Amino acid sequence: MTAQESAVLGRTVATEQRLSPRPRRGRFGFGRWLLPFYSLLALVFLLIPIVYTIVFSFNNAVKTNISWRGFTFNNWLNVCDEAGVCAAFGNSILIGVVATVVATVLGTMIAIALARYRFRFRAATNLLIFLPMATPEVVLGAGLAAQFLTAGVAKGIGTVIVAHTMFCLSFVVVTVKARVAGLDPALEEAGRDLYGSPAQVFLRVTFPLLLPGILAAALLSFSLSFDDFIITYFNSGAIQTFPTYIYTAATRGIPPQANVIASAVFLLAIIIVVSTQIAGETRRRRLARASVES
Amino acid sequence: MATSSFADAGADLELVGIHKRFPGFTAIENLNLLVPAGSFFALLGPSGCGKTTTLRLVAGLEEPTAGQILIGGKDVTSTKPFQRPVNTVFQSYALFPHMTVLENVAFGLRRRHVGDPITKAHEALRLVELDHLAARRPQQLSGGQQQRVALARAVVNRPALLLLDEPLGALDLKLRRQMQLELKTIQTEVGLTFVHVTHDQEEAMTMADTVAVMNKGEIEQMGAPEDLYELPKTVFVANFLGQSNLFTGAVSETTKDTIAVDVAGNRIVVPKSRAARHTGTVTLGVRPEKLSLLTTEPDAVAGQNVIGPGRVIDVSFSGVSTQYIVEVPRLGSMVVFAQNMVFGPVVDRGSEVWLSWNVDHGFGLVDDPHDVPRFPADDDTVSIAAQKRVELTVELED
């Protein structure tokens, strides 16, 4: 434990003593442990189906992957043996990437305009951003499908990308806007004061400072797109994404290869999240230590 | 400390008839100001008096509604901030968190394509004695260190004019004193023109050659700190810069050199040279430390004003001096600072006392305490609400 941490702990303990003149219930009493114990159980409950999915990716299933028939690595080694799984997965990645890029670019532009400029129809703009988030997916999906139907557009990858970009856009705006609003305007003023032209200030001050927010928005977009089923199902026509594949396969039984792909994506995402968290934590500690030393 | 490359002299700054109106309120009205080249100039005033707006106008971060800004005789009113030979030390320092200390300092040099920015940045960091931390990120530094980096980042550009926006506001008292001294030293060393905005009268008086006291968008009085203190011209200056005892009354007699004023039956004399008005009703004042506290009624002596008897209603001991509040019938309460020449207070609460001071220590003001403000203060809730409403209307119109 660093000196700082123990100092913080010391302070908290001191505060507690000051605030509770009356004797507390036993230090190891029931009430004290109820909340941690509940939280533990709650997390376990949240993880049950995830563990189930991962475990059944190793099931030596014959036709359906419902009952346990023994452990095997075959599903992991031969993911693409099951027709359709890999193709659907590929489609999902393609759609996710394109929708993310477009939504992130358009959304970031709107976010900067909302936080930094004064313009007409401000309230209307905010409403237009908020509404797609407050609309049930089934309405968004049916609406777009009705429009494509009226316009005579054939459903396919393109229509799915259009749909995904639409619902990701609002989430990008909200995420990036929070970041822009949290940005000290004095930093940009300092850039201008130090002889930076507007373009240079954007490139060297504003953009680098917004980057973490933009990246977070992009990750969010991708995960929303990757896991979307309802809107996709209305607009995908003959092509299949990973979720629509699972939905249609559900009637005849999900092949274990689907579990393999889901598990792999899950583990990858968890590794990314945990490692960024650990990196952030070490960085924070290093900064804290350095500022104590200097 | 290194000095070599910061030898350029600063330029003078002239503001001519500056007006700045924001929706719903006026921040600055008809401001005229001349800051001589190479001086350390302080703009002193309470919050909301327009001093920060003035600074932002000079930096080019705001545009004046009317008026001209001249730097070194050149009109810069319509130029953008990055085209002005001006740099600012921001109140929050505004150090770029994504760059090292060195890159922060080199930023302005790089933008102007000055040769060898790294060497020059190191040199500036040596000036503020932080070169050993050049590779650090700003958030790894303490408040005082960040402040010095902000100073180096501005000074390195050798601007004609350096603006300091309450640069010491975020520091604790001890560090403040230390930084005040350092700032002063650096200014003498680099010879730039410093314009320093602050609400701290002590800071302004210790650091600046010239202090301008600003109130409600106008300069009330400008001059050397000791002149402002000893001979304030307005009620606002008399009260904002230190404390004053003020009396208002009609002029009862006039001699060649002095006027006498009748204040509720008391005769108070002040030299004509130290009074702004010589006829009619005038307001006089005297600083609390100029008053002597007497326990017996003194004989009338020429050249001394005496009032009393009054009663001591409060005594508060503050180490160096003791502050007494004396209630004088029909004159109200007067404040007296007495040096602690002996141990503890010399008179107790409830004592009967007389107050006297040298006629030459009094001063006469141009205005009276209850003058109507020129325009309403911009920081009360009513004007903030008005401002908000105007903004909303603008938005609704859209």
Added chain:
Amino acid sequence: MAITAFTGSATVQEAVPRKRSWVALVLLLPGLLYLVLFFLVPLVSLAITSLEVPSATTFGQYDAAFNWQTYGVVVSQYGTQILRSFLYALLATVFALLFSYPLAYFIGVKARRWPILQGLMIVLVIAPFFISFLLRTLAWKAILSDDGVVVGALKALSLMGPQGHFTGTPVAVVFGLTYNFIPFMCLPLYTTLERLDVRYLEASTDLYAGPFHTFRTVTIPLSLPGIVSGTLLTFIPAAGDYVNASSEFLGGTSSTMIGNVIQSNFLVQLNYPAAAALSIILMAIILVIVSVYVKRSGTDDLL
């Protein structure tokens, strides 16, 4: 994440916009145009579709008309499903809130002393996001199936009759909705509770409030923005969901929701006007509920 983003908008003070410029127009136009084209116009085309009449010649073709009777027809035909959807969504929201609040409170307030533990727990809360929600729901279906462990155990303990089912019942649908939206509830709660200044709680204790009063009069009001965005993020998608209620997943014939009806009318029966009319009704009810709720809870700035 989505959720943090949602609360972010509620709590971060919007910086005062400073400039008025054509740059704003350039920045806004492409994105707003996109939303108009692929969000607003589709809503309009839904409205138009809902008024169309079947073509006399071909099945699945509809002609422009002003046949507002469709609305009456769908309401009388699917009134039960509409009511049921909102009932299920309400129940799922309440259960998710009750489930999530203690958890979010523990992570956001109690676990502050241990940043590593706090980080790990919040990763576990959002972990379900990273695995297909269809697979998670199917996993529950398998776990809770009639020959699964849970039902078997309940039957062995005579807590469930020998003929008892779990999957295919309304209980299972509400259970599935609750489970799937817990992370959406938990994250905004966590973000507001994590910022909750404990000194307020200390001040409340100092002013003679017991734990219950402190919780009711200080903690809850201060975490209201999180509660509002959490409940909205749960209620809105839950009301329109049709995966949990579909019979391949946790639902059955007695638990059909409005989403299932829209889906089958649109994609199976090709009865576009009925699907469109139901969508419009769903959207209208949700908008009314959301705006009343947001107004009542005094968190208008969410918009």
